[in-house]
Amino acid sequence: MFTESGRRLLGPTSGQMSGILGNSHPHIVATIQRQTATLDHLFSGMLSRPxxxxxxxxxxxxxxxxxxxxxxxxxxxxxxxxxRMAKLVTGKLEIVVTALGHALDQLKV
Known part of the structure; x- marks a missing residue:
């Protein structure tokens, strides 16, 4: 984005894709068009050649x-x-999960 005086700014992020894709810069648009033609990223249930x-x-x-x-x-x-891999390798069934920040909030220390 540019101001009226021509100063270059970062584009606003009104959504996930806006933040990633920017403001239709020609290089980004060309890359997206090229990549969508190859379908190289699909969910893990459908694999493409790339x-x-x-x-x-x-x-x-x-x-x-x-x-x-x-x-x-x-x-x-x-x-x-x-x-799953950790359980398979260790032969153990339990895992430890920590959320220290949340736990401290709950204790109201």
């Missing part, structure tokens, strides 16, 4: 003993997968 290709190449960049990747869509999916 995602499959990436999944095949990623293990080569991982340190031993890591040999596989698990591509997920959201933070929630990632957390659930991490918890």
């Amino acid at each position: 995602v499959v290709d990436l999944a095949r190449r990623l293990p080569d960049s991982l340190p031993e003993p890591l040999t596989q990747v698990l591509l997920l869509t959201t933070g929630a999916e990632s957390n659930e997968a991490a918890i």
Whole structure:
């Protein structure tokens, strides 16, 4: 965004996509158009060719003993997968979750 005098400003963030995409800058518009033509990001139940290709190449960049990747869509999916893997590796069933700030609020210390 620019002021009337031509001073350059950051665009307002009236929503998630506005903050990410900006104000229709030609480079951003061109990138979005190019990427949507390849459908390289879909939810984890539908894999496109670029995602499959990436999944095949990623293990080569991982340190031993890591040999596989698990591509997920959201933070929630990632957390659930991490918890399941931790339980599988440790053989334990419980996890500890902390929310110290919230806990202190509840104690009203």
